Amino acid sequence: MDVDAVSGRDGPRAGGSWTPGKVAELLGVSPVTLRTWAARYGVGPTLRDDGRHRRYSDADVRRLQYMQRLIDRGMRAREAAAAAFSGVEDAVPEVSVDRLIEELERAAEGLEFGSLAALLDETLDALGPAAAWTEVLVPVLRHLGGRWLRGDVCFETEWALTGEISLALQRYSARFANTPPGRAVLLACCPEERHSLPMEVLRAAMVEVGIPAVYLGQMVPAETTLAIAAKLDPVVLFLWSMSADTIDDSLVQRLRRSGFDIAVAGPGWGDPAEREVAWVNDLAGALDLASERLKA
Ligand code: B12
DSSP, X not given: OOHHHHHOTTSSOTTOEEOHHHHHHHHTOOHHHHHHHHHHHXXXXXXXXXXXXXXXXXXXXXXXXXXHHHHHTTOOHHHHHHHHHHOOOTTOOOOOHHHHHHHHHHHHHTTOHHHHHHHHHHHHHHHHXXXXXXXXXXXXXXXXXXXXXXXXXXXXXXXXXXXXXXXXHHHHHTTSOXXXXXXXXXXXXXXXXXXXXXXXXXXXXXXHTTOOXXXXXXXXXXXXHHHHHHHHOOSEEEEEOSSGGGOOHHHHHHHHHTTXXXXXXXXXXXXXXGSSSEEEOSHHXXXXXXXXXXXX
């Protein structure tokens, strides 16, 4: 039994109530260890289902997962319990980027959706979206790409990881207001393009620093991008392509003829000199261009 299998992609379901046996199984510790932790560190279940049986709430389970992660990283159980349950994180050692990469890869490989979500939240909180992307997520994604090249079919791992990255970026972005007055930056993938994460992380990084951004998703039909651009009149429109197979030059020309400021984004566009539009191929460059256009 695992919390993901029981509760779906996001770990413990809202309002869940967990028996000690299930929690022990989920954490991979014995029920005795769980009872010992409860007795020694006061990290026992906080719910009672019928007045007699004690149950762990979703929040209890998440804290125990965090406590266990801290123990795995070398912290003593007592300190890990204090950090996870009292929110006093002074003693929590900083986690290295290599360690985060390793833990994310392990969680993705094991299809541990709940752990993936928690680790991604932790990574985004610690580093912010831009550094989380370049220092942690890009290396993990490139490792996956390398596996494909070696003939190692890893669809499930890739699906689990990328789906959870999208969700974590949405959770992160939801903390920031994204409705300042004025025109927004529009982010769209080309009509055949499914590699959307770079645009998703760009949106999160923009929203964090107060740049109003609208992200349209992967594989956006050309007519939809045109119609939304016509309605929103974006300050600049980024059109993303990951590989030469997905670029859409006719869409670029149509957007230009309609008078929009376009920047093509991503490695798919190849030689930028061929097109009379701006080209960006990294997150920092895209953020700079958006800020410049907003100031202009
Ligand atoms: C995740 C992934 C997927 C996911 C995407 C999920 C999602 N929501 O994004 C899914 C499963 C959908 C997928 C599908 C496919 N994929 Co894929 N995928 C990847 C993977 C593992 C990571 C992609 C990614 O996000 N990369 C972003 C970073 C990590 O890439 P990067 O190259 O380091 O970054 C460069 C630039 O993008 C830029 N950059 C980085 N970050 C940012 C941010 C911004 C804002 C900007 C502007 C630039 C920028 O800097 C780098 C230097 O150039 C790559 C492997 C890889 N190395 O990238 C394969 C990869 C891109 N996929 C590939 C392929 C072939 C496919 C499929 C055709 C497979 C198939 N047969 O179905 C389909 C195509 C779908 C389509 N029509 O678009 C190939 C592309 C080869 C090529 N160049 O043509 C790769 C390289 C794998 C491989 N090694 O063969 N894929």
